[in-house]
Amino acid sequence: MSIKTLHRGEGCAFLTNAHITEKIPAKPAQTIVFKNPPHISGRMSVVGAKEGKGPLGRYFHRVLSDDKMGEKTFENAEIKMLTTAIDGAVASAGLKAKDVDLIISGDLLNQVTTSNYVARQYHVPYLGVYSACSTMTEALNLASTFISAGHFNNILCSTASHFATAERTYRYPLEYGCQRPPYAQWTVTGAACTVLSAEGSGPRITMGTVGRVVDFGTTDLNNMGAAMAPAAMDSMVALFRETGAVPEDFDLIITGDLGKLGSDILRDLMMEQGYYLGQRYIDCGNMMYDVTQKCYQGGSGAACSATVFNSFVLDKMLDGTYNRVAYFATGALMNTQSCYQGETIPCISHAVVIER
Amino acid sequence: MSIKTLHRGEGCAFLTNAHITEKIPAKPAQTIVFKNPPHISGRMSVVGAKEGKGPLGRYFHRVLSDDKMGEKTFENAEIKMLTTAIDGAVASAGLKAKDVDLIISGDLLNQVTTSNYVARQYHVPYLGVYSACSTMTEALNLASTFISAGHFNNILCSTASHFATAERTYRYPLEYGCQRPPYAQWTVTGAACTVLSAEGSGPRITMGTVGRVVDFGTTDLNNMGAAMAPAAMDSMVALFRETGAVPEDFDLIITGDLGKLGSDILRDLMMEQGYYLGQRYIDCGNMMYDVTQKCYQGGSGAACSATVFNSFVLDKMLDGTYNRVAYFATGALMNTQSCYQGETIPCISHAVVIER
Numbered sequence: 001m002s003i004k005t006l007h008r009g010e011g012c013a014f015l016t017n018a019h020i021t022e023k024i025p026a027k028p029a030q031t032i033v034f035k036n037p038p039h040i041s042g043r044m045s046v047v048g049a050k051e052g053k054g055p056l057g058r059y060f061h062r063v064l065s066d067d068k069m070g071e072k073t074f075e076n077a078e079i080k081m082l083t084t085a086i087d088g089a090v091a092s093a094g095l096k097a098k099d100v101d102l103i104i105s106g107d108l109l110n111q112v113t114t115s116n117y118v119a120r121q122y123h124v125p126y127l128g129v130y131s132a133c134s135t136m137t138e139a140l141n142l143a144s145t146f147i148s149a150g151h152f153n154n155i156l157c158s159t160a161s162h163f164a165t166a167e168r169t170y171r172y173p174l175e176y177g178c179q180r181p182p183y184a185q186w187t188v189t190g191a192a193c194t195v196l197s198a199e200g201s202g203p204r205i206t207m208g209t210v211g212r213v214v215d216f217g218t219t220d221l222n223n224m225g226a227a228m229a230p231a232a233m234d235s236m237v238a239l240f241r242e243t244g245a246v247p248e249d250f251d252l253i254i255t256g257d258l259g260k261l262g263s264d265i266l267r268d269l270m271m272e273q274g275y276y277l278g279q280r281y282i283d284c285g286n287m288m289y290d291v292t293q294k295c296y297q298g299g300s301g302a303a304c305s306a307t308v309f310n311s312f313v314l315d316k317m318l319d320g321t322y323n324r325v326a327y328f329a330t331g332a333l334m335n336t337q338s339c340y341q342g343e344t345i346p347c348i349s350h351a352v353v354i355e356r
Numbered sequence: 357m358s359i360k361t362l363h364r365g366e367g368c369a370f371l372t373n374a375h376i377t378e379k380i381p382a383k384p385a386q387t388i389v390f391k392n393p394p395h396i397s398g399r400m401s402v403v404g405a406k407e408g409k410g411p412l413g414r415y416f417h418r419v420l421s422d423d424k425m426g427e428k429t430f431e432n433a434e435i436k437m438l439t440t441a442i443d444g445a446v447a448s449a450g451l452k453a454k455d456v457d458l459i460i461s462g463d464l465l466n467q468v469t470t471s472n473y474v475a476r477q478y479h480v481p482y483l484g485v486y487s488a489c490s491t492m493t494e495a496l497n498l499a500s501t502f503i504s505a506g507h508f509n510n511i512l513c514s515t516a517s518h519f520a521t522a523e524r525t526y527r528y529p530l531e532y533g534c535q536r537p538p539y540a541q542w543t544v545t546g547a548a549c550t551v552l553s554a555e556g557s558g559p560r561i562t563m564g565t566v567g568r569v570v571d572f573g574t575t576d577l578n579n580m581g582a583a584m585a586p587a588a589m590d591s592m593v594a595l596f597r598e599t600g601a602v603p604e605d606f607d608l609i610i611t612g613d614l615g616k617l618g619s620d621i622l623r624d625l626m627m628e629q630g631y632y633l634g635q636r637y638i639d640c641g642n643m644m645y646d647v648t649q650k651c652y653q654g655g656s657g658a659a660c661s662a663t664v665f666n667s668f669v670l671d672k673m674l675d676g677t678y679n680r681v682a683y684f685a686t687g688a689l690m691n692t693q694s695c696y697q698g699e700t701i702p703c704i705s706h707a708v709v710i711e712r
Contacts, residue, residue, distance in 0.1 A: 029457075030481045032507045073697055101385075102566060109691065110466040110525075112486045116569060116689035120702040125386045125566035127494060128486040128689070128704075130468045138483060142498065149505035151388045169466075210458060210481035213472060333472035333484070335465065341429055346476040348484075 030235070031209045031242040038147040039200030040354070041154070042093025043314055044085045045307040048163070048189030051299070054289045059311040060190075061088060067164070067189050074164035075109070082107070082118045082160040082191040089156065089193035089310075100124050100195075101152035104142050106135040107160050108187075108302055109169055110335075114160050132331030133228075133256050134211065135159040136192065136306040137350040140327075141208035143196045144352070153198045160191035161301030170336055171221060184222040185259045185285055186295035190303035192310040203317050207353040209239045213333065215346040221339055225262020225285070225297055228330040231347035232258060233269040235328055239351055240275065247277050251322040254313060256305035256329035256349070257285035259297030284308040305329045323356045386591070387565045387598040394503040395556030396710070397510070398449025399670055400441045401663040404519070404545030407655070410645045415667040416546075417444060423520065423545050430520035431465070438463070438474045438516040438547040445512065445549035445666075456480050456551075457508035460498050462491040463516050464543075464658055465525055466691075470516050481508075488687030489584075489613050490567065491515040492548065492662040493706040496683075497564035499552045500708070509554045516547035517657030526692055527577060540578040541615045541641060542651035546659035548666040559673050563709040565595045569689065571702040577695055580656055581618020581641070584686040587703035588614060589625040591684055595707055596631065603633055607678040610669060612661035612685035612705070613641035615653030640664040661685045679712045 045060045052063030062084065069077040082105075090097060103122060105115035106129040119126040131138040139157035146152050164174055166187035172178045196205065214234045218227035232255050240246060247253060258266055263283035270277050287308065288299030309327055316322050328351040334343060401416045408419030418440065425433040438461075446453060459478060461471035462485040475482040487494040495513035502508050520530055522543035528534045552561065570590045574583035588611050596602060603609060614622055619639035626633050643664065644655030665683055672678050684707040690699060 035505075075693065075697060106486065108467075110693065111464075111488065111689065111691040113689070113691045113694045116702050117694065117699065120569040120571050123568055126569050126704065127498070127566060127706075130462065130484040130486040132467065142483070145501060145505060145507065149391075149501060151501065210483060212479055213476040213482050215476050333467065333469070335467040335469045337431065337466065338469045338473065341431060343473065346472050348482065350483075 029242060030238040031207055033207050034144050034148040036148045037204035037206045038144050038196040038198060039204055040194055040202040041197035041200040042089045042195035043310040044088030044092060045192045045311040046081050046085045046190055047307055051188055051190055051288060054293060056287055056308060056312050059315060060307060061311060074162055078114045078160050078162040078165050079117050082114055082158060083121060085191040085193040086156060086158055089195050093195040095154060097122055100154050100156055102155045104129060104139040104155060105158040106130050108132060108166050131348060131350060132333055133300060133302045134329040134331030134348050134350050135302045137327060137329040137352050140205055140352045141210060141350055144205045144208055147196055147198050155196045156193055158193040159302040159306045161187055161303040163187045163189045166301055181222050182296050183261055185224055185297045185300035187301035188288060188299040188304040190307040192303060192306035194310055203354050203356045205352050206355045209235050209351040211235045211348040211350045213346045213348050215344050217344045219344050224300055224332050225259040226265055227332050227345040228347045229258055229262045229265040229269060231349040232266050232328050232330050235349040235351050236270060237273050247275055247280060250280060250324050250326045252325045253277060253281045254327050255283045257300040258283045258330060259285040261297045317356050325354045327352050327354060385598060386594040387563055389563050390500050390504040392504045393560035393562045394500050394552040394554060395560055396550055396558040397553035397556040398445045398551035399666040400444030400448060401548045401667040402437050402441045402546055403663050407544055407546055407644060410649060412643055412664060412668050415671055416663060417667060430518055434470045434516050434518040434521055435473050438470055438514060439477060441547040441549040442512060442514055445551050449551040451510060453478055456510050456512055458511045460485060460495040460511060461514040462486050464488060464522050487704060487706060488689055489656060489658045489660065490685040490687030490704050490706050491658045493683060493685040493708050496561055496708045497566060497706055500561045500564055503552055503554050511552045512549055514549040515658040515662045517543055517659040519543045519545045522657055537578050538652055539617055541580055541653045541656035543657035544644060544655040544660040546663040548659060548662035550666055559710050559712045561708050562711045565591050565707040567591045567704040567706045569702045569704050571700050573700045575700050580688050581615040581653055582621055583688050583701040584703045585614055585618045585621040585625060587705040588622050588684050588686050591705040591707050592626060593629050603631055603636060606636060606680050606682045608681045609633060609637045610683050611639045613656040614639045614686060615641040617653050673712050681710045683708050683710060
């Protein structure tokens, strides 16, 4: 059964988990169908002032007036922001910190220190992950696997990014005042946390696709969208091919932070594979800022898709606008040194399917 | 049943999985008992020339004569070393690269680039993790969870570290020629890979303990052993308490890279908790070099325990010397910037239990 054939309308009976399971070959390559899909029982998104002024501003749970949050360093502000998101998500799930069984978290800083220092404050098991801006979906995949297998009841998945710390880590300190090229994106200042629980009534994570590392040879640290689009394509085709789904089976398909240029590239790449994404496809980076905010191609960073997913997307699932959503966060896996040493940028996209 | 009572000999009937499961409370705090424990089906350890001259030299599968492996940069050498370990482990399991379902890997470099660039060479699903020198046991825990839950058949768990890249990342470039204090450790140049499979006849990973972040206030980037010992104690007490085990239930208890000083601290901390570790306890960092090699407290780095586990320890399990081993890798979760900004060093230790 070729991809093109499927695209022309065969997969429309994609309605129940049982149905999906039948279509998956005995040894799935990348996609896991969770036997006991976990519920999303709590969530919180925190963003900076600039993000709060963007088109999605009213959906975020908290908008900071001061991106330093009264701290001495931007790194400490990022820690405080992630702590705020975690505490809010735990409260929104009706839980106490002592009810949390596991924290899975990662971020963009060297040695994922934001997550490590946040986890230090909670006396619960912790798993650090690194998947750049695809962190949230890696964490959701792992948490769903644990809960579906009967281990742990309440797991927090969280991530954060901060414009000032990310620029220092990946490009130039802000003090240099570097000019940005027109294909650049803007790292979202924000943090988000999703609580997954074995019991509950919220939307469920029914499937997960673990991404592969894809590298089409991009070398420009400012052009993340072009680097990441092929990774999103690779995982999207894997999910569709392995489950027999087509884009029309989803009410919404979101990518992490390809930005305007990158999401246009993804549309073209998917069209070459025989899939027309159309109006049901949106990119979180593309939605984060409006054109007057001078962020060029849009938002990026681990918090970009994580904050949009935990606010706008889940709001629209809970109010019945969307019933089935595929969420592909996208990450670029280089560091500055690898690029200075002449390496190209390897990218990845992990995905989850959320159903009401 | 207090810990002290247990230490005085009650737990000696710790013989079967069924027995362990009974003792675990309904909601385990940190320890998972795998329903379908995966087999270790393949492995390989690669080390540098210095490590090859140490007491364990004859156990490693490959000892490099040139720590740069003919590459232009130490970073590229680290990538080549990890690739060598992965290819060797896959071959030793009787598999081909196409049989690998998932790679779980992490390392010490910023944004775990060694693992990312290695994963780029294999077209299989990949999950990046960060847990500093506790990476191997985090990966083994995740892989065991996946396989036990029926997802994926063959999973690679791998990690690497390199003295030259780690010094550049965490302390000073080698060219500075800094003097090292007597409580310093030496980052192991090495890489290791373990293949876990759903089917097979090798030793099995029967349990895993997910660590918590523990910080006793150490600030000295050179004194990793003292920083990490409390984290090892925390996870060790959790495993013992939650399973009703005592040290005597294991033929061997290993920690990652506490070094001489750190492992002495751990013995004291465990004694305070009522557990006497005795002769059955060894530290991989303490075993890696001999006193003439001037590595002070011993080895450290993600590859330290990973290479010892995949060579010496598994050799001794396969020849019947050890039947039940508890492996606690230990990691320090700071980065240089967090320490320059005045932060203390948070640490973690993830553990697995391996049984023949």
